[in-house]
Amino acid sequence: MAKKEYSFYPGCSSQKGASASNYLVSVQSMCEELDVQLNEIPDWNCCAASIGYAEGGELPRLALSARNMALSEQANPGQDIVATCAACWLATKETQERLHDSSDLMQETNDALAAAGLNVKADQTVRHMVEVLIEDFGYDELGKHVKKPLEGMKIAGYVGCQTNRPFGVDGESFENPKYLDKLVETMGAEPVEDYQKKVQCCGGALAFSEPEKSQALIKDIVEAAYDGGAEMIVTPCPVCQMNVEVYQDQINATYGTKFKIPVVYYSTLMSVAYGKNGKEAGLDGQIIAAKKLEEIAAK
Amino acid sequence: MSDANTAMVEKYRNSFLKEVEANVEEGEWVKMCMQCGVCSGSCPFGPHWAHPPQELFMMIRAGKREEVLTSDSMWMCTSCYNCIVRCPRELPITHIMHGLANYAHRLGIAPKNQPTRKFAKLFWENLTKKGRTNELKLGLSLYFMNGFGDGVKTSLKMKDIGLGMLKTKRMNVGEMWGGHACKDTNGLHAILKKAREIEDAKMQKF
Numbered sequence: 047m048a049k050k051e052y053s054f055y056p057g058c059s060s061q062k063g064a065s066a067s068n069y070l071v072s073v074q075s076m077c078e079e080l081d082v083q084l085n086e087i088p089d090w091n092c093c094a095a096s097i098g099y100a101e102g103g104e105l106p107r108l109a110l111s112a113r114n115m116a117l118s119e120q121a122n123p124g125q126d127i128v129a130t131c132a133a134c135w136l137a138t139k140e141t142q143e144r145l146h147d148s149s150d151l152m153q154e155t156n157d158a159l160a161a162a163g164l165n166v167k168a169d170q171t172v173r174h175m176v177e178v179l180i181e182d183f184g185y186d187e188l189g190k191h192v193k194k195p196l197e198g199m200k201i202a203g204y205v206g207c208q209t210n211r212p213f214g215v216d217g218e219s220f221e222n223p224k225y226l227d228k229l230v231e232t233m234g235a236e237p238v239e240d241y242q243k244k245v246q247c248c249g250g251a252l253a254f255s256e257p258e259k260s261q262a263l264i265k266d267i268v269e270a271a272y273d274g275g276a277e278m279i280v281t282p283c284p285v286c287q288m289n290v291e292v293y294q295d296q297i298n299a300t301y302g303t304k305f306k307i308p309v310v311y312y313s314t315l316m317s318v319a320y321g322k323n324g325k326e327a328g329l330d331g332q333i334i335a336a337k338k339l340e341e342i343a344a345k
Numbered sequence: 346m347s348d349a350n351t352a353m354v355e356k357y358r359n360s361f362l363k364e365v366e367a368n369v370e371e372g373e374w375v376k377m378c379m380q381c382g383v384c385s386g387s388c389p390f391g392p393h394w395a396h397p398p399q400e401l402f403m404m405i406r407a408g409k410r411e412e413v414l415t416s417d418s419m420w421m422c423t424s425c426y427n428c429i430v431r432c433p434r435e436l437p438i439t440h441i442m443h444g445l446a447n448y449a450h451r452l453g454i455a456p457k458n459q460p461t462r463k464f465a466k467l468f469w470e471n472l473t474k475k476g477r478t479n480e481l482k483l484g485l486s487l488y489f490m491n492g493f494g495d496g497v498k499t500s501l502k503m504k505d506i507g508l509g510m511l512k513t514k515r516m517n518v519g520e521m522w523g524g525h526a527c528k529d530t531n532g533l534h535a536i537l538k539k540a541r542e543i544e545d546a547k548m549q550k551f
Contacts, residue, residue, distance in 0.1 A: 058478035061525045063517025065480055065510065089528050091476040096424035098472065099443035100450050100465030104370045106540040113536055158540035162532030211426035212439070220430045247389035247425035254487055255464040256390075260423075263389055292506045333509040 050182060053122035053170070054084035055114060057134040058092050059284045066131070066284035068331020072313035073130050073175065075326040079191050079317075080183065085125065087118045093137035096208070097251040108151070109158045111141035116159055116166040126171045128178055130313075132208035132283035139172040139213060174209055176282050176312065180216050180225055185232045193321035194342050195234025201315070202238040202276035203227045204267060206286040207247050221245065229312050230280060233319040238274035243267040248289040257296075264290055265297050268305050278336060279309045287311060291333055308336035318343045349548075350452040354410070361410040368548060370444030374436045378402035384428035384438050390421040398428060398438050401445070414449040420461045422446070451548075463490050473537060476527030481520035 059066035077084055091114060092098075094107045102110075115138065118127050129135040145152045145168040156165055173181075179188060203226030209215060215225050222244065227237035246267055249260025267290055271279050281287050291309040298305055310332065317327035324343040329336055357364035365372040378399060385397030396404060396418045404413050419442040428438040446462070449455035455462050464487055471483045488503065489496030500507075510516035517524075527533055 058472075058525070059480070061477070063514060063520065064525070065515045067515055068513070089476075091527050091533055092472040092478050094469070094472060095478075097461075097465045097468045099370075100446050100462060101469035102473075103447050103451065103541070103544055104444070105544045106537050109536050109540040113533065154543050155540075157543060158536050161535035161539040162529065164532075164536070207423075207425040207427070212429045214430075220427075245427075247423050247427070249389070250423045250425065251464070251468070252390075252421075252423045252461055254484075255460040256393075256421075259390060259393055292509060295505060296502075331513045331515055333506075333513055333515075 049081045049083055050178075051083045051085060051122075051125055052128040052173075052178065053118040053125040054086045055090055055118070055127055055129045055134050055138060056086060057090075057129060057131040057284075059131060065288050068328030069130060069284055069287070069311050069313065071326070071328035071331070072311055072317045075317040075322045075328075076313045076320065079320040079322070080179075080188075082178070084128070085122045087114055087127070088121050089117060090114050093134050095133040095137065095251065105151075105154055105158065107137075108141045108144060109155055111138045112145065112155045112159055112166045112168065113162070113164060114138060115142065115168055115170065115172075116164040118170065119167060124170075126173050126178075128173050128175055130175045130284075132174070132206070133285065135172065135174040136208045136213070142168050142170070142172050174215065174282070176209065176215055176225060176229075179229070179312075185228055188229070188316070189232045192232070192234060192319045194319055194345065196230075196315060196319055196339075196342060197234050199235040199338055200238060200275050200277055201230045201235050202241045202271035202274055202279045203230055203244065204241070204271070204279050204281045204286060204290065204309075205244050206281055206283045207245070207250065208285075209282040210245055226280060226282065226312060230315065233315050235315070238271065238276045241270060241274050241276075243270040246270075248286050250285055250289075253285075253289045253293070257293075258300075260289065261293050261297050261300065264293055265301055265303065265305075268294065268297070268307060269303070271307060272305075276307070277338065279307055280312055280315055281309060282312055294334065306334055308332055308334045308339075310336055310339065314339065347453050350454055353452065361408045361413070362406050364410070365405050365445075365448075369441065369448045371437045371440045372444060374441060375402050375405050377434050377436055379434055381433060383431050383433065384436075387427040387431050388421075389423055389425055389427070394418045394421050398442060401442075413445070414452065414454050415456060417456045417459045419443075419446045419449075420455070420459045458491075460490075473534070474530075475524070476530050476533045477525045479520050479524045481516060481518070481524070484516075
């Protein structure tokens with residue numbers, strides 16, 4: 047297959063020394079195997095995620111994403127914007143749709159962008175990396191690259207919220223999307239059937255401001271993974287990954303549970319299955335070590 | 346901002362619904378709610394809302410301005426979008442909740458010590474300063490948002506998580522001095538300033 051190119055919006059959490067830096071490492075390894083070239087949007091800015099609304103308001107928030115789109119149009123014309131972070135994808139795609147739906151909003155946004163000499167057309171497609179995998183490659187093609195199938199592993203596909211709602215992926219149902227399970231299967235592992243908390247919210251940004259209420263949700267997410275017989279959780283979202291991984295000790299202290307289940311990205315699984323080593327797969331970024339994957343990667 | 350609040354009360358004396366339609370993001374959808382309650386039943390923080398979304402919609406229509414805007418209900422929104430995809434009338438409920446929270450915040454009458462309100466303000470200030478989120482400073486400012494004593498307590502509680510993040514290079518102490526940034530922060534600030542001016546002017550006009 048010929049090289050595929052995309053305009054890449056990596057987002058704040060993927061930067062060096064940030065909370066999802068290991069996600070980016072594994073995405074780069076995965077893309078190398080698939081001959082995907084990610085052209086970073088030059089000088090991209092934060093999208094304000096799902097918590098910027100309160101202080102930012104509507105137009106300043108939309109202007110943030112519009113600036114990224116304008117820079118993408120300049121540097122990577124004609125290329126789809128691809129984000130790996132759920133919130134980056136959501137904010138950018140939402141802005142793209144809102145600007146298209148309202149000529150007033152488009153005008154106001156461009157008036158704001160003009161203050162920095164920019165202009166946006168917002169006519170590109172904004173996609174999540176999993177959409178690229180599913181739509182531009184397809185499961186069969188993705189499976190052809192597997193060198194070390196993840197045999198004997200049972201994995202709970204935790205889709206979460208924003209790589210599912212409100213836009214959906216591959217036209218799947220919001221209540222029981224299958225794409226993550228299919229990716230798990232394609233890599234040679236067994237997905238948990240009927241994972242009860244597959245699309246349950248982890249609290250998102252409110253894990254910071256409302257820790258008790260959020261950790262009650264995370265407890266259910268982890269518990270359901272264990273109930274389904276999983277030894278690992280996989281997710282497409284940096285906030286889901288962090289929330290479900292790092293609070294397990296605090297949840298254990300509160301609820302008397304004994305949770306210690308690794309939480310990885312789909313790209314971690316794929317990098318290992320594609321024969322990359324532990325470092326290339328970002329496994330050194332796991333706070334709860336993914337031992338089984340480390341073993342496979344070291345083989 | 347209490348002046349702005351007084352001005353709005355004067356202007357929309359007889360209709361809070363009109364005020365919401367004119368000033369709250371996606372507020373024009375409020376009248377479409379058919380009171381089925383699916384949003385409230387679908388919310389992950391549902392039990393913690395004093396007034397779940399469908400109730401807020403009815404309260405807006407009933408003119409309960411004070412109760413709605415000073416409520417901490419809409420601050421319970423985790424942005425999970427479950428209500429949006431399930432709403433039979435396809436109201437953009439998540440955005441309306443964000444809009445209500447933002448409007449109450451702008452008018453200065455949102456609950457003062459609401460933790461998500463404080464966090465959201467810290468987050469916006471953090472990200473707009475250099476154009477990219479500084480996770481280290483954001484985390485620390487969050488721990489200390491209720492004062493020094495509370496901050497030390499929270500920091501101790503979060504110590505193990507912080508160490509785990511440091512060890513795996515998912516947190517960087519160097520972010521304290523400098524850190525990631527956009528190159529054209531001046532341009533970014535100019536855009537945001539202009540956007541805010543346009544939005545404020547709209548609020549005056551209605």
